[in-house]
Amino acid sequence: MHQDKIIYDLISKEEKRQTEGIELIASENYASSQVIGAMGSILTNKYAEGLPGKRYYGGCEVVDEIENIAIDRVKELFGATWANVQPHSGAQANAAVMLACLNPGDKILGFDLSHGGHLTHGSPVNFSGKIYQPFFYGVEKETGLIDWNKVADIARKEKPQMIICGASAYSRDWDYAALKDVADEVGAILLADISHPSGLIARGLLNDPLAHCDIVTTTTHKTLRGPRGGLIMMGEDFENPWGHKTMKGQVKMMSQLLDGGVFPGTQGGPLEHVIAAKAVAFGEALTDDYMQYVLQVKKNASVMADAFVNKGYDLISGGTDNHMMLIDLRSKGLTGKIAEKALGIADITINKNMVPFDDKSPFVTSGMRVGTAAITTRGLVESDMERIVGFIDSALMNHDNADHLEGVKNEINEWMNQYPLFKAE
Ligand SMILES: *Cc1c(COP(=O)(O)O)cnc(C)c1O
Numbered sequence: 001m002h003q004d005k006i007i008y009d010l011i012s013k014e015e016k017r018q019t020e021g022i023e024l025i026a027s028e029n030y031a032s033s034q035v036i037g038a039m040g041s042i043l044t045n046k047y048a049e050g051l052p053g054k055r056y057y058g059g060c061e062v063v064d065e066i067e068n069i070a071i072d073r074v075k076e077l078f079g080a081t082w083a084n085v086q087p088h089s090g091a092q093a094n095a096a097v098m099l100a101c102l103n104p105g106d107k108i109l110g111f112d113l114s115h116g117g118h119l120t121h122g123s124p125v126n127f128s129g130k131i132y133q134p135f136f137y138g139v140e141k142e143t144g145l146i147d148w149n150k151v152a153d154i155a156r157k158e159k160p161q162m163i164i165c166g167a168s169a170y171s172r173d174w175d176y177a178a179l180k181d182v183a184d185e186v187g188a189i190l191l192a193d194i195s196h197p198s199g200l201i202a203r204g205l206l207n208d209p210l211a212h213c214d215i216v217t218t219t220t221h222k223t224l225r226g227p228r229g230g231l232i233m234m235g236e237d238f239e240n241p242w243g244h245k246t247m248k249g250q251v252k253m254m255s256q257l258l259d260g261g262v263f264p265g266t267q268g269g270p271l272e273h274v275i276a277a278k279a280v281a282f283g284e285a286l287t288d289d290y291m292q293y294v295l296q297v298k299k300n301a302s303v304m305a306d307a308f309v310n311k312g313y314d315l316i317s318g319g320t321d322n323h324m325m326l327i328d329l330r331s332k333g334l335t336g337k338i339a340e341k342a343l344g345i346a347d348i349t350i351n352k353n354m355v356p357f358d359d360k361s362p363f364v365t366s367g368m369r370v371g372t373a374a375i376t377t378r379g380l381v382e383s384d385m386e387r388i389v390g391f392i393d394s395a396l397m398n399h400d401n402a403d404h405l406e407g408v409k410n411e412i413n414e415w416m417n418q419y420p421l422f423k424a425e
Pocket residue numbers: 027088089090091092117118120166167168193194195196219229230
């Protein structure tokens with residue numbers, strides 16, 4: 001029996017919450033029991049600073065094998081030539097890359113946080129905006145799309161040392177080839193942070209950043225459906241020594257710099273239990289089952305976007321190419337804060353989100369972000385998306401009617417209890 005009843009009871013309570021509700025937070029997913037099993041294993045006991053075969057601790061023979069398998073599988077999955085699977089999170093992966101490639105005060109050019117970018121791409125409250133000098137590009141007001149020519153214009157004007165592409169709330173694909181052209185022109189390193197759509201990218205459903213970008217980072221727990229963690233990869237540029245980025249005159253390979261950026265640059269001991277769980281997840285992502293999964297994620301998102309549009313909701317860019325969509329609630333007279341609260345009472349979990357050119361604060365916001373990665377893992381298909389949008393619309397239109405929200409919640413709990421969190425094995 002578990003001795004710590006307080007914590008284990010709360011874990012059971014959270015399991016019930018995750019089972020009974022509709023999970024639409026675009027960055028969340030449900031990891032498999034095998035992934036969770038590896039994460040909850042005795043591997044957490046092991047110190048293994050360094051890399052496989054080059055550790056600062058004894059007794060690493062077994063974890064070396066595990067970490068090498070994780071690296072091999074992820075290279076196969078993405079067609080990468082090099083990978084480091086140790087970053088504890090997506091933010092840690094980006095910190096390691098920036099430490100490895102930039103000097104304090106260097107210029108970075110990223111996607112504006114308020115247009116869907118991430119804190120680690122230069123926000124003033126994040127290390128990336130404090131240590132480096134940030135510049136931003138955004139979307140066009142009319143279309144909700146990034147204009148690649150405008151990004152190039154800003155890059156030519158500011159001459160950043162690094163250009164960052166990728167987002168937390170952009171529902172369209174990226175023109176990595178165009179960005180690489182301008183990065184080369186201004187002498188910038190091109191970093192793609194594919195934290196959100198990495199699962200769809202791995203299985204070829206979106207443009208391939210590894211073919212164009214110098215460095216690619218991702219989380220492993222979003223569409224990739226692994227344990228909470230981060231990852232750094234390289235595609236083609238691996239063999240090139242990064243001549244102008246040497247320290248003390250040494251010519252170092254980019255891969256060496258990046259490994260050093262992770263450890264000892266920004267982390268201590270790697271989480272070998274999480275690395276084992278990453279290996280399991282990468283193995284899962286190579287299967288036909290996962291291919292069917294990402295295809296369904298994309299189909300579900302597309303059908304859900306159409307259902308919102310049909311009910312008069314205003315989607316940024318009018319739709320989606322990936323697993324998520326960003327909805328401007330102003331035309332419905334609502335804020336993100338009101339929507340998050342009302343839907344929460346009905347056991348539909350979303351997050352409020354700034355929309356481009358938002359006139360409200362980040363605590364209120366004019367929008368909400370929804371994604372289909374988690375509900376697709378539960379087993380929901382196209383016809384279910386229309387039902388979910390029906391529930392959302394009904395809850396939002398009655399957001400101050402507690403009895404109505406309670407009724408929606410009961411229907412949802414009954415429905416979702418039919419979909420177990422873990423597939424029978
Ligand atoms: C989620 C996300 C991250 C951060 O990941 P954490 O694991 O939460 O640190 C970084 N970049 C982008 C684009 C993300 O969406």
